[in-house]
Amino acid sequence: QVQLQESGPGLVKPSQTLSLTCTVSGGSISSGSYYWSWIRQPAGKGLEWIGRIYTSGSTNYNPSLKSRVTISVDTSKNQFSLKLSSVTAADTAVYYCARWARGSKAFDYWGQGTLVTVSS
Amino acid sequence: EIVLTQSPGTLSLSPGERATLSCRASQSVSSSYLAWYQQKPGQAPRLLIYGASSRATGIPDRFSGSGSGTDFTLTISRLEPEDFAVYYCQQYGSSSWTFGQGTKVEIK
Numbered sequence: 001q002v003q004l005q006e007s008g009p010g011l012v013k014p015s016q017t018l019s020l021t022c023t024v025s026g027g028s029i030s031s032g033s034y035y036w037s038w039i040r041q042p043a044g045k046g047l048e049w050i051g052r053i054y055t056s057g058s059t060n061y062n063p064s065l066k067s068r069v070t071i072s073v074d075t076s077k078n079q080f081s082l083k084l085s086s087v088t089a090a091d092t093a094v095y096y097c098a099r100w101a102r103g104s105k106a107f108d109y110w111g112q113g114t115l116v117t118v119s120s
Numbered sequence: 121e122i123v124l125t126q127s128p129g130t131l132s133l134s135p136g137e138r139a140t141l142s143c144r145a146s147q148s149v150s151s152s153y154l155a156w157y158q159q160k161p162g163q164a165p166r167l168l169i170y171g172a173s174s175r176a177t178g179i180p181d182r183f184s185g186s187g188s189g190t191d192f193t194l195t196i197s198r199l200e201p202e203d204f205a206v207y208y209c210q211q212y213g214s215s216s217w218t219f220g221q222g223t224k225v226e227i228k
Contacts, residue, residue, distance in 0.1 A: 037217070047165065047208055049217040060215040063121065096164055105212060106155040106170035113164050 002026040004097050004111035012091075012118050018084040022097030022111060029078045030055045035100040037107065038071060038082045040093040048093075052100060053080055087118045122147055124209050124220035132228040139196040141223045143209035148189050153212040156185055156194045159222075160205045168207075169194060199225070 008020035022036070029036060037052040051061035053071045061069045065084070073080040084091060094113040101108045123146040133139055143154075151172040157165035167176040169185035172192055182197040196203055204227050209220040 046221045047210075047219040049219065052217075062216065098164075100212075100217075104167075104170040104174070104176070105153050106167050106176070107157070107165070107210070108167050108170075108176065110164035110166075 002099065002109045004099065004109055006095060006097050006111045006114040008114065008116070010115055010117060012087055012116060013120050014088055014118055015086055018082070018087050018091060018095075018116055018118070020082045020095055020097075020114065020116070021079050022081070024078045024080075024099075029073065029080065030075045033102050035102065036071075036073065036080045037098050037100055039096045039098055039107075040091075041096070041113070042090075042093040050082065050084075050095075089118050092116065092118045121216060122149060122211055122213055122218055124211060124218055126207075126209060126220035126223045128223060129221075130224045130226060132226050133199055134228045135199050135201055137199050139194075139199055139203070139225055141194040141196075141207055141225075143187075143192040143194070143220050145190040145192070145211060149192075149211045149213060151188050154185075154187070154192050155210045157208045157210065158203075158205050159208065165208060196225075201227075 003025045005023045012018045035052045038050040051071045053059050068085045070083040096113045097111045098107040099109040125144045127142045154172040156169040159165040173185045184195045186193050206222045206224045208222050
């Protein structure tokens with residue numbers, strides 16, 4: 001059974017960089033059958049796709065966040081990571097990592113989510 | 121960027137009733153890339169439907185999806201108590217993913 005688990009600081013100061021890691025278990029992040037994404041959800045609001053990475057390291061980002069986002073992969077640890085720079089209170093949200101299956105063309109596995117609050 | 125608009129925002133129904141949720145795209149979406157998710161409070165979204173009409177593993181057959189082009193529908197034939205939740209549609213196109221704003225199905 002595939003599992004994804006987010007980890008990282010729950011509190012980040014304004015203007016600093018938010019850093020999160022997603023650890024994948026029960027499957028290999030090196031599989032060519034999947035993309036690995038970050039998605040966020042402010043309290044009481046909808047879902048916003050942040051970006052994705054492929055095992056090769058190729059990335060795509062949400063245009064609205066592209067200038068501040070970096071997603072990387074560490075295949076040796078079966079992890080991928082998110083960095084979001086110059087954060088403001090508007091970046092406060094639950095952050096999810098999720099697996100996009102190229103076969104079904106959907107997010108079939110999600111982490112439980114981690115709340116990141118931006119506050120001084 | 122393709123914008124997905126879901127309606128209604130909230131659907132108030134009783135258990136046993138039929139729920140019909142709409143998802144309209146600002147431009148044509150390939151049916152292969154249209155999915156629906158269910159989210160309950162404090163939980164991650166769960167995949168219900170992919171490819172506009174295929175049920176994900178373990179999803180009851182009371183859930184069905186249909187549509188093409190710019191208009192897609194999620195139907196729950198008879199609402200069970202556990203179906204009261206928020207539902208999101210999602211599309212992929214041009215190396216970008218977008219979600220609708222969600223429809224909340226609440227108990228009447």
